[in-house]
Amino acid sequence: MPSRASSGVARTLLGALTLLLVVGGCNDGAGSAPPAERPLPEVTFVEIQPEVITADDILPGRVSALRIAEVRPQVGGIIQKRLFEEGDLVDEGQPLYQIDPAPFRADVASARAVRDRAKANLELAEIRAKRMRSVTGTGAVSELDIESAETGLALAKAELAQAQAALDRAALNLRYATIRAPIAGRISISQITEGALVTMNDPQPLTRIQQIDQVFIDIKQPIARYEELRRAFEDGSILRDDALPVSLFSVSGEPYPEEGRLLFADISVDSSTNELTLRVLADNTEARLLPGMFVRARIAYGEQRNVILIPQQAVRREPSLGDHVMVIEEGDTVGVRAIQYGRVVNRRYVILSGLKPGERVIVEGHDRLTPGVKVSAKPFDLPPQVKE
Template sequence: MKAGSEWKYAALLAATMLLSSCGKKDEQKRPTPEAGYIVVKTESVALPVELPGRTSAFETSEVRPQISGLIQARLFTEGSIVRAGETLYQIDPRLYRAALNQANANLANAQANREATATRAKRLEPLAKIEAVSQQDYTDASAAARQAAATVEQNRAGLETARINLGFTRVPAPITGRVGRSLFTTGALVTANQAEPLTTIQRLDPIFVDIQQSASEYLSLRRALTSGGTATPSSAAVKLKLEDGSEYPASGRLEFTEAMVDPATGTVTLRARFANPSGLLLPGMYVRATLSQATATNAILVPQRGLARDAKGDATVMLVGPDNKAVQKTVTAGRTIGDKWLVTQGLKPGDKLIVEGLGKIRPKQDIKPVPAGSPPAGGKKQGDRS
């Protein structure tokens, strides 16, 4: 090797050693980063689900006539609120009033005949005992009296039927609610057995919301609740989101779950009940319902700032490990609850989860653990730690 080359090599080696020495001194001078941590604990957490649903009337009644005749008048305003028992239509009553008068006359005639036959039977009774008249005559008179009494009861029933039919000429509202449009006008002929209703009444306060849940989700929930695991039945409160994205102001209550699966859609129907005093909800509206069917009794919630995703998309957290070294750990976090992640695997109560200073911490690095929210060393603001 030439003398010039040896000199250059020695100079390069000396420079390298000098830089290495400077780097080690810088590392030795660099302070150990603070790591703000929280202690992992379990708690009971409601597990909300958001499901599609449609509104339906609390009560629906199709108004139909119970007799045949011509409509004389419509006595309500379409779209208004009607009360149960309020007359909606008047059917021509003349034929039914005449039938009532005839039934009254038939009853009076039967009553008169009953009195005559009863008196005759009473007079023949003592004569039959002394054999002044034949026993057959008395038997016939007694039978005629009983027959006349039965005829009175038949005519009394006929009178009641005629009175009821006359009452049916006034078509009342079966329930209280909002009445729809009238499908028949004045002068229309209606019949007792017609298929088409005269109008429809719907009670909209309260109102039902029929919520659809897939059978697979329902089965998973039932297994979790019956397996003796960490899930328990939750409250039946329901929140609604309307088609325009706004929130319905009142909360509802879950009434029941149907004990069958719709074969066409593979869903189970859950019915919730909501107050609807302003009439904002109308039957047939599409809504999104948020409800909690179960509560996780031993859930672990992690602040979102304490959880990251690696290149594979796996959730990772940083923990305070032995000898105050940072330990990176992969966890399972499939959903958020509010502003936190629900961790189902990878953490246990008592773990110290780092949530502050993560920007300066690497795995296996020495750290100075402090409770989250503690004033940082040097008197800097809390935000300077990260």
């Protein structure tokens, strides 16, 4: 009996040892399996396609009045009345100030009397000359008397003309005693009050009038951009819009309902800033644009074709490579392209050189990418405002 019990225990131990060996063999097999592959870097890209855009610039500008007139006296005297309200709209020819007219009325009366006396003298000279002509050749009078009569007639005519001119001048000065608006527009603050003595040589104007139903906007453009546009117009890469419309914005970016049009570019370049002045004319019926205001002007030059655009975040900058982008080449491997870019259009750079249509430019996922690395790529979704 004991031998049978020992035999059963031996069989049990042998079974347990066999199970352990089997389990151990399984564990050894799992530990020797090859490791899983690392996932490919994920990137997003845009495929370059030539686009058509509006060639434009947004530039700072300053508003100035269409017409400005300084109101100055043309005769001297004491101001009796101011005939306008400061800040009002005035019409051309509207009375603004009244200078004491009494001295000028006296001058007119005096000049009229001198004119009347000259007229009477002329009549007398004409009678005498007529009588002299009637007896010419009879020997009743000498040739000297005849010539004297003719000369007296000519002098009388000249004196009358001089007296008439003096009367006209006196009447003109009387009209100048009422100072009138030289142009229509909005009148500024009066610099003098009733009782002030004014003269023609005063250095300060009485007031100013500015016409602002239309305004000029003087815009500064870098000469390099001006030359770039001129070349683009000449080679046809920009189809010029003859109207050259201009949209206006406040310094904070709020649009104005008023629009303008580009009139001309000045021929003189500011040597201190290397900029040209562009002049824009804009309607201003609601007087939102006031002289001296700073605005931003968007000038639409025309349609520009075959333009390459890429998102701004696609551009990389490194001292050794300069401005560059990473592209996806054949086999989904990474390559590098050195580029030159220009202005920004809807958060995208205009590419001047370095890329061609059909290339895939990496936009996101640049971290730890190196040339030749294989990537997992999917298209980049442009923001809605860029798609528009």
